[in-house]
Amino acid sequence: MAKDNEKKQGFVEHITPRDVDFSQWYTDIILKSELVDYSPVRGCMVLRPYGFAIWESIKEQMDKRFKETGHENVYMPMLIPESLLLKEAEHVEGFAPEVAWVTHGGNEKLQERLAIRPTSETIFCAMYSKWVSSWRDLPMKYNQWCSVMRWEKSTRPFLRTSEFLWQEGHTIHATPEEAQEETMQMLEVYREVAEDELAMPVIVGQKSEKEKFAGARATYSMEAMMQDGKALQAGTSHNFGTNFAEAFDIQYLNKEGKLTYVHETSWGTSTRLIGAIIMTHGDERGLKLPPHIAPTQVVIVPIAAHKGGVIEKCNEVFSELKGLDLRVKLDDRDTLSPGFKFNDWELKGVPVRVEVGPRDIENGQCVVFRRDTYEKQTVALADLATVLPELLEDIQQNMFRIAADFRQSRIAEAHNMEELEKVVDGGFAKTMWCGERACEDEIKEKLSASSRNMPFDQTPIGDTCVCCGKKADKVIYFAKAY
């Protein structure tokens, strides 16, 4: 109750500083800005309205691009019979330890256990093998938005929870070339959403054999750098080749009338992206949302709201901005002070605040505050409609630039284990690697860092492996990771 009263009296809720305890800073932000809450179910979180609204924004950006690139949404059953899960050997091995099992329906014990989907390759494959018969049926490019379940030992909201929301694309193609093209196309869609909409620079490239998806021939990822210098894998795109097609017998009659296996891909992003946004952009005042995906882009706060004409003018401004298709909110809560509201919306990361008080109205102006730089400027009310859209775009660009500069300052080359140790203590190391798993294992054990990906630009920065010193021709990033 004490805390509750404090909030009502207008104190700022305390957020642990980033440099004191990054992890506690993260937890403070997600709980205090009411993105999520813990639930009575072990390892499962609740997405509160504000957190879910951010997910809806991201979803809209993704889904639009999926459809533009010819994909269709479907919905597959969430339960997968154990026998189906067992069909592709590597896949089972990867997922079986973290599956939640349904054993009873009503009062009856089931004849076969059912897994709550940890991912849906197997059920998509079962259906594809039923649907495909001729080359005319190809490609099939489907996606689904759903939740998946992975029984995790230790969890953190958005980053690792037993249940999480995601999208999973699953496509089948006639040729290996088409499948590879699809894999690359979707990685590019992910990069575009991350950089252009979430203002989050990413490194795209191929995962090592050790780090690739269970059952894939090749996995590609985008890796973002958080403000503690750790990596966060923000999306993956897999080429399965014919691995699953062979296990599930997905064949088609080609133009020559010959039975042929299809080539398959899958790709996914999840609510993890919200964790990535927080740790890329957040600061001591809380969340900082890129305008393109902020559920509220502009909040209007009346000053001395009881004075004649203030609320009326705020409503006018609200209608005008609404008419521009801006996502705008008028905070007319009458039990809270303007100061409390300022803190509240800064905590929630709203990009722009517009303050309107009696004196402003007299002068035909208002005060505009930008969340990214804390700068205030006075703007004529008549100019708001032109100033705000430009300002929002400027904030979007500025947030990307700041994140890119930060990342640049934390990326360094490492040519031996001593250098590697220094760089991965708060940054990404660009290194040469021989390709042996033993070196990845050794780096993991000694430095707690893992290989992130091999970027597409493979211009060598040396010719010996950072770990074993033998001949190396692979450029690869290592970092500590979420």
Added chain:
Amino acid sequence: MAKDNEKKQGFVEHITPRDVDFSQWYTDIILKSELVDYSPVRGCMVLRPYGFAIWESIKEQMDKRFKETGHENVYMPMLIPESLLLKEAEHVEGFAPEVAWVTHGGNEKLQERLAIRPTSETIFCAMYSKWVSSWRDLPMKYNQWCSVMRWEKSTRPFLRTSEFLWQEGHTIHATPEEAQEETMQMLEVYREVAEDELAMPVIVGQKSEKEKFAGARATYSMEAMMQDGKALQAGTSHNFGTNFAEAFDIQYLNKEGKLTYVHETSWGTSTRLIGAIIMTHGDERGLKLPPHIAPTQVVIVPIAAHKGGVIEKCNEVFSELKGLDLRVKLDDRDTLSPGFKFNDWELKGVPVRVEVGPRDIENGQCVVFRRDTYEKQTVALADLATVLPELLEDIQQNMFRIAADFRQSRIAEAHNMEELEKVVDGGFAKTMWCGERACEDEIKEKLSASSRNMPFDQTPIGDTCVCCGKKADKVIYFAKAY
């Protein structure tokens, strides 16, 4: 393979006539128009792209109205601990027999069984009790889009499946009046979507004690009539009063500083609505979709597509209609005949077809076919942009009118059991009822009909119960139901 070849050669796939076997007609349509497919998981269906696209249309119409009426979307965990499910006695009794239980996570047996949500009242209540402390926090008006699981013995796609997609709204309020207002408001939102967007007339009213939701103080429903005269409950809205608030201790400090229970509602609609659309509008040629929610409103079919200029003109028309924000598709598949395409799009229920051939182009015109009446008309290409939007609206209205007329022809008053028996054999009976459950049970046993709801217009049509003949003051509908 024989069937596959047949399809490729352009034969119409056979649909069982409605009056021969309504149930088989339904199954033929949903499978042949590729809305759904059976899955390897007992009782669970796959929503294929076309079926899912219809759901996305319905969802958009609903979600828009939820937000306009001040609701916010959230996401709650899909697993509910058994102890939580047991808290409200009636609720458990209603749902326990059809729960799917998770007993193992990875290789470990769980200490407590977890239910896959059959509905989410209990988890919403657990969170509300954590979030609410003062009158300032009220109301909370949340909704979630998700799937739920009910272990059904016998299933039919869209109508009754173990897993299905739905939305469930859950709100808490300070006063009984507000909760009742919310319950009615959402019932009205449902009615509006059903009648204005799905072109499906519904009867709204209150459920009997026997038929209400497990744990509700009052349940309201909308009931639609299918073309076999049976009723389909298409949406429900519940007022819980303080039932759940007492079980879950959801209290707030009111303005006088006194701890008070909140008043709660919940309301839901599901993919069942797609089944309702099929059985309200479908005909011998297949599905018939109302333009407002048809994923494709207009399909363009080129005639003699190999002739010079035809595909070019079709592309032109396509771009023009796309520019009008119509949902339009150009069927340029080059291995299929126009005749096959006509049948295919009629099967899929696309409201309008535009045919463009060489002679049409010469005359600056095209042929426009409307799916609802099978009428063809010649339209000048220059007029398409004005004719089509009006035509689509006319089809929407006409479909509603036809459904409403059909329903009117199948509703009759029944004053005794003999009349009731006749009317419920293919229609809705409007009757007087004494209010005793014994009469509902007797009618169910003798006539396989159940009470649907008590309409808000309670103008009596008699004063004795249709079953027991005793004094009755309730107007109520009886029908056989899905």
